[in-house]
Amino acid sequence: MKINDFSIPRRMSKSAFVIYFVKALRNYASIILILFTVRIFDSSEETSIMEYIIMLLSYLAGFLVISLITAFLSFYFKKYYVENGNLIFIHGVIQHERTSVPLHKIQSLRTKSGLIYRILDMKGISFDTLASRTEEIELILDDDDWDALLSRVETQENTQEEVHKTEATEQEATANCKSIKLEVSNLNLIKGALCQNHFKGMAVLFGVLATLYNQITSVNDKAAKYFLDYVETHADTSAFSITAVLTVIVILYIVILILWMGKVFLQYFNMDIRMNEKQLFFESGLITRNSNRFSFDKVCTLYVKRNIIENWLGCCTIMVRQALNATDEKKDTDVKIYGSSHDGNFLNWWLGKDYNSSPTVISARSGYGLLGYIIRFDILISLPAAIALCYYGQYIWIFAPIAYMLVSLSKGLLALRRSHITLKEDYMEISNGKFAEIYNYIKYDNIEVVRMVSTPFTPYNHRVKLVISTNGTSFAIRSLKEQEAKEIYELLLLNSYNN
Structure with a gap:
């Protein structure tokens, strides 16, 4: 048997066990720390330093044992192999489950390579298809196994394509293999992050505070009561002037800006984007390198945003929005590119090089x-x-x-000025946004649901709402003229049926 032919069920390498162990340590660390802290402050009896040390060691021992057991269960009861063109996972402790994914149906290959992964020369790989409704299973493979498995996937895809391709010329086949690399420098990344709504960092700040508060209160209600009593006691002695409030707002804004910039820089550092006729490859990250290799068919919407600052600096924000499966619904898997000017490249790639010359069929704008x-x-x-x-x-x-x-x-x-919908001959464009111009580009064959919704005021103002949904996005265009909305509704149903 060849080392990397994957024909026999196999477990991941022993380095994967180390990664599972580190993950378990990270997952349980905050709980153990809170339990130990609460145990110290809740002690009703005098406790010596030696007793505290023994207690800490016992917590650490329990922490290590639980982490080892969790890592062993995650590692030992997970196998994979390739059979008849299918990637098969065997997993489960009490109930063994077998998940089969056809190699040629794989729409996305995601990799994660954090600090521990890179030290051990490993990658975490997740697979999914458009039809997948179960949560993904991560495989942790070394570089050799990953390269061999990726080669099997690409070979299966090419074989399947050759079966269905009957009249492709050699020149067309060569063109399909051409890959374009797009450059997004880290300087442009910082510029693009500064162009965003900085108060997005508020979600990061409040998320940290809410998580900390929930963990403390879930373990000990006295801690929350003590905090609230402290605030109430000192609130009466504090005098808040307008200057003080403005100072606090400025400081909070700076903190939020730093959090937002740090989040963007960590996630999108050294961005690598490559595309060909069939697939898009995207990789980024400072500490953890995440990659996403997904097929042309999984894209359901292209999103292009330009606010005032982005227009001034000549850049935009691009989002490649994907059809969702169970894991996508839990994670933010859309590809985002900040500070770039590559919207033309992405639109050419997805809609075709002649997308700009596609004639307008009908257009409608929102009312007051x-x-x-x-x-x-x-x-x-x-x-x-x-x-x-x-x-x-x-x-x-x-x-x-x-x-x-x-x-x-x-x-x-x-928002009123920017809200409109335009049906082109080959695709649809939905414009929205408030302080930024946002354009969403959708193909007719990606549309799954079209609804026209009347309101209690429709009999008087003859305005309705149009709701358009794909497998990963949904748009509501409000206050459209009733007659225009009906025409758009019928055309969308006709185009979706024809495609």
């Missing part, structure tokens, strides 16, 4: 109902806040709800 929809909740927040401030005589703060409503109104007017 969209403005009311966007600012509805902001009015419900600002109006009671303004009334409460006036009631308590805090007139100096009245500028806050007024400024908030002005921003909301600007947001609604910009």
